[in-house]
Amino acid sequence: MAAFLSFILAHQGDAADPELIHWIKERLDQLFGLGPWAVVVVMGLIIVSTPLFVVVVYLLQAKRRSAAEASPDQEG
């Protein structure tokens, strides 16, 4: 039972396999060559900027949307 529970723990999800995580971290260390704080800031900014990017695209499309609403055609 303990072994089974440990398996679940080690495999919460496919990407969370401990060997795989270790390998990814090694590659990222090689790639960035930076300290943990720098990686946290870079990755954090990328993650948080994703929803902001979607909102910006939505706002930039405001003109086209109002033009489409005025015409009988639907959005494409």
Added chain:
Amino acid sequence: MQSTEKTKKPIYHGWYVCAAAVFIGFAAVGARNSFGVFVVPMSEEFGWSRFTISVAAALGVLVNGVSQPFMGRIFDHTGGRKLMLFSLLVVGCATAMLALTFHILYLAFMFGIVVSMAQAGSANTNTSALLSRWFKRRRATAISINSATISLGGMVMVPFSMYLLQATTWRIAWIGLGMIVLSALPLAYLFLHERPEQRGLYPDGDPAPSKDIPNGRGRPATGPLEAERWQDSFRTAPIWQMAGSYFVCGTTTFVLSVHFIPFAIEDRGISGSSAAFIFGYMMFLNIFGALGAGLLSDKLGGTKNWLALAYFMRGIAYIVLLTVDSVAGLWIFASIAGFSWVATPVLTSSLTADVYGLKALGTISGITFMFHQFGGFGSVLLAGLLFDITGSYTLPFALVGALLFPAAISAFSIKERKYSIRYQTPISTAAAAGD
């Protein structure tokens, strides 16, 4: 000038719904998958054994799986928007509150019950059901994008959690993860709307249906098995054909997620980092497999054929894994299996919506997903047991791998042409060619 204006159409709102669903999956699933990263620091601080902390994780897996149909029912009754906003709020706050952990019971309650149950509300089954309302012709494509980026989320959020932990403490890292989940709230609030009709749109951003065309888009299409209540689906064959093959999907993916790396190290004699590299390569191919399955299903039709092909391919991959006793065998296995890994959930979700309609889709998808999770649990237990008895992974892998061929037959025998909404009206000429 007029033609230029006409070509510059705005992005269909359904794609914003898709983007919001993708980020929700990315953040919520990624944060939950990061639990493993916190095991060592939390165990060291509180003096917990591996077994003790495993109880919280195991409870979480069980609660999440069993909650899916209930969350699906709430989705069908109250709507996806309210459910997902509430779910995200609870997952974000509860993740941050893991920073206050002082006892194993607190961890078991907060992670194993609160986070895991709430996460089922914004799970892939519900976001896929929501996307099914917004897309008809490009349904599988939208679901595939949603599913593929959840894989990517796990690959990004878990290493991010490791660095966050390295830079700070486990308490601050939990708060950081909670904040990331909460950052999905504004996006969800802005873009998650129930149906295109609420915004004066039609699925896929298509033009208003012409009432002059007989039997065409002017008449709302319903399939013969359109389910008003989830119980209705239980009296029909496709739900059992899909749930049965989905059960096999769970058995064949969970067992490899757990045992592939030990198998590669112990049975094939390669290093842990090489095994991890091959497994990572397979997970990377997931993304292309999911996207490819969605695109092919929408462009060429015949969703059940692609589903059957995915199970058949995975069956072949298992044969290669067991018969080619070399590192090359592992690479061939990863190349074939990688494409089928996330393709099956995409195609199953899309086919479920096409056959049973949208009214009880959340509950029906939740039930089929529960079969998937039960299959996964059973296979992990069985593989562990058989490994202890035989000292090898050959028998458990052969047993679960053999199930893939009946699963392929089960998927292939679904009468899609008879039951799918795609074949009730001429939604797409190309789609009709695939059955």
